[in-house]
Amino acid sequence: MKQFTPLKKVKQDIFLDTDIGPDCDDVGAIAVLADYVQRLGATVRAIVNCTSNPYGTIAAKLLAEHRGLTGIQYGENKQKGILCGEETKRYNFRLAEKFAPEIRPGTFPDAVTVYRRVLTQCCNKGAIFITIGTYSTLAQLLQSQPDEIIPQSGIALFKQKVSAVVSMACKYPQGREFNIYGDTAAATVFFRLCPVPIFLSDYDVGNTIISGYDAPVRQTQQDPYWEAYQLYLTAGQTNCTKSLRRASFDLTAVQFAFEGEGEWFSLSQPETVVIGEDGTNCFLPDPDGNCRRIQKEKPDEAFAQFYNQILQNSDFLS
Numbered sequence: 001m002k003q004f005t006p007l008k009k010v011k012q013d014i015f016l017d018t019d020i021g022p023d024c025d026d027v028g029a030i031a032v033l034a035d036y037v038q039r040l041g042a043t044v045r046a047i048v049n050c051t052s053n054p055y056g057t058i059a060a061k062l063l064a065e066h067r068g069l070t071g072i073q074y075g076e077n078k079q080k081g082i083l084c085g086e087e088t089k090r091y092n093f094r095l096a097e098k099f100a101p102e103i104r105p106g107t108f109p110d111a112v113t114v115y116r117r118v119l120t121q122c123c124n125k126g127a128i129f130i131t132i133g134t135y136s137t138l139a140q141l142l143q144s145q146p147d148e149i150i151p152q153s154g155i156a157l158f159k160q161k162v163s164a165v166v167s168m169a170c171k172y173p174q175g176r177e178f179n180i181y182g183d184t185a186a187a188t189v190f191f192r193l194c195p196v197p198i199f200l201s202d203y204d205v206g207n208t209i210i211s212g213y214d215a216p217v218r219q220t221q222q223d224p225y226w227e228a229y230q231l232y233l234t235a236g237q238t239n240c241t242k243s244l245r246r247a248s249f250d251l252t253a254v255q256f257a258f259e260g261e262g263e264w265f266s267l268s269q270p271e272t273v274v275i276g277e278d279g280t281n282c283f284l285p286d287p288d289g290n291c292r293r294i295q296k297e298k299p300d301e302a303f304a305q306f307y308n309q310i311l312q313n314s315d316f317l318s
């Protein structure tokens with residue numbers, strides 16, 4: 001199996017696939033993405049909300065634009081009923097209402113159509129996918145059929161254009177993790193069909209890295225990043241005076257996509273991931289496997305300090 005080529009060494013077109021709603025670490029992950037993109041001059045081509053949540057894509061767009069990311073195609077999963085209950089709207093609804101009231105829910109194009117259209121414009125092996133949610137949309141993409149615009153199947157297009165997938169997902173060595181059991185059928189399809197190497201930040205990589213905002217916070221309610229953490233962690237209390245911190249699951253996947261192996265991370269030997277019908281996963285050692293696990297090479301505190309600096313960057317306070 002090939003080694004991973006990080007974005008800081010070779011520029012590639014970035015695709016971010018997020019469930020932005022069930023947890024607030026997707027918000028932190030977009031902050032990390034924006035920070036690296038601007039420092040390295042990288043290009044984000046598409047951001048997709050992988051669930052049916054009507055406010056997810058609006059939140060992702062306003063957050064990306066707040067930190068200066070432009071020229072991105074946005075899409076939303078048009079299938080009904082994927083992770084769109086009230087518990088997935090703790091911050092994205094309020095962010096959409098407050099920071100982007102001009103965007104009506106449901107007006108973004110279909111995520112698979114966006115992916116297919118943008119992928120055709122990429123160089124061969126010139127795209128990288130970062131997934132920080134369930135595999136709901138990626139499974140649809142891999143199963144998509146040739147159409148009148150693009151004469152390739154989703155899997156053929158993906159194999160031609162994509163170099164790697166970096167995901168926050170799974171529990172090592174086995175167990176249940178949200179991005180798997182949140183849509184078990186999709187995860188099964190993804191791990192069965194994915195034709196390119198997969199690099200996984202499993203649950204325990206980000207779980208002990210606690211990042212966010214210190215108290216007293218300098219951020220204001222004009223900062224959608226701070227507000228997302230505040231809404232998610234305090235159930236919307238105003239006059240919050242405590243620290244707003246959360247595990248850094250999704251942030252680690254984004255950081256790895258840029259850093260690769262080196263001072264921050266190393267990789268496991270090749271493995272195969274098997275998904276059970278009950279939403280469990282297990283890792284099996286396999287020299288021919290197309291998965292490797294991302295491992296930390298620095299203490300949790302170093303990661304947390306790095307993420308805190310990005311989140312609390314006062315350049316983005318209005």
Ligand SMILES: [Ca+2]
Nearest residue numbers: 019026132133
């Ligand atoms: Ca997520």
